[in-house]
Amino acid sequence: MKKFRKWIPLFLFLGLLPALLTGCNPESGTSYEIIYPSGLSRGPCDWEDVVPVEGAPYQLTSGKSENFEKNRSYDLWVLDENGEMLYEYPELGHSVVRGExxxxxxTVWVSCELWNTPHHSGYLNGCLEESTLLLLDMETGDILFQAEVGENECYITSKETRCYFYKPGEPESEKLFGLLKTPAKSAELYYRDTGDWAEPHTVYTFDYVDEPNMDGSGVEDRAKFYLSENQIRVAWTSYESVGNQCWEYLEKKVYEIPLAESAGE
Known part of the structure; x- marks a missing residue:
């Protein structure tokens, strides 16, 4: 019996190994890049402390709150175009912020995001832990809308009362030694309406779970979300050599998704 006990830790480790391997690897994985109509973009290598707000003369920044050691919270600050502070929102931020x-x-939409990516600024597939989404009144500083967003629900943009998200799919899984199987779920683009936040509404279901079939010739795969007034263009790209010691993101598969009109339009 004693000989058996010494092998128990090994058995437990082997049992957990599949889960560990499928978790977020901060050193690799598919990355995201969100590209706004002005050309402003946010991706895994953007480390700026102050971030411009798309389409508005404001800037965003965040920093550890006084209670950071207790609850890991951040303060959010909204600045004017000259860098002067306009409004402060204690313990409402995260280390990654962006707005439009x-x-x-x-008014300004602000997404405050917590990514488990110590070697990147965020935007790696499967590594988004949680977010806080805010709609702010820039005349008064009032919070017009606030919602907590779940794991791996990546905020893309908003139109009227609809907030659009991208979420990667989930592979087929088994429990109870294969007796209970959960089928694979494809990646989705969907919206949540501020008047009915709990209910997601699918806009587009992709033909893949984690990413489309890529030819594997690049060193990095990146999903680029190009935003326009009535469409989200999702371009899956591969970072490859194009000769003369030059590298580029080459498009491999593109999805052009129209944004649904809200009831009030």
């Missing part, structure tokens, strides 16, 4: 102008006059 809202449809209502002088």
């Amino acid at each position: 102008a809202g449809n209502q006059e002088n």
Whole structure:
């Protein structure tokens, strides 16, 4: 019996190994890049402390709160175009923030994101732990809308009352030694409406779980989300050599997804 006990830790480790291998690897994996109409983009190598707000004369930044050691929280600051602080939101931020102008006059959508990517600024597939999404009134500083966003729900953009998200799929899984099987689930683009936040509405179901079939000739795969007024263009790219010691992201598969009109339009 004693001989058997010494092997128990090894058996436990082997049992957990598949889960460990499928978790987020901060050194690798598919990356995301969100590209706004102005050309501003946010991706895994953007480390700026101050981030411009797309379509509005404001900037965003965040920093560890006074209670960071207790609850790992960040403060969010909104700055004017000259870098002067306009509003402070204690313990509402995360280490990664980005924003864009809202449809209502002088409003801004802000996404505060917690990514498990110590060697990147974020935006790696499967590594988004949680987010806080805010709609701010820039005249008063009031929070017009606030919602907590779940794991791996990557905020893309907003239109009227609809907030669009991308979520990678889930592979087929087995439990109870294969007696209980959960089928694979494809990646999705969907929206949540501020008036009915709990219910996601699928806009597009992709023909893959984690990423489309790539030819494997590149050193990195990146999903680029190009935003426009009525469409999200999702381009899956591969970072490859194009000769003369030059490298580029080459498009391998593209999805052009129209944004649904809201009931009030």
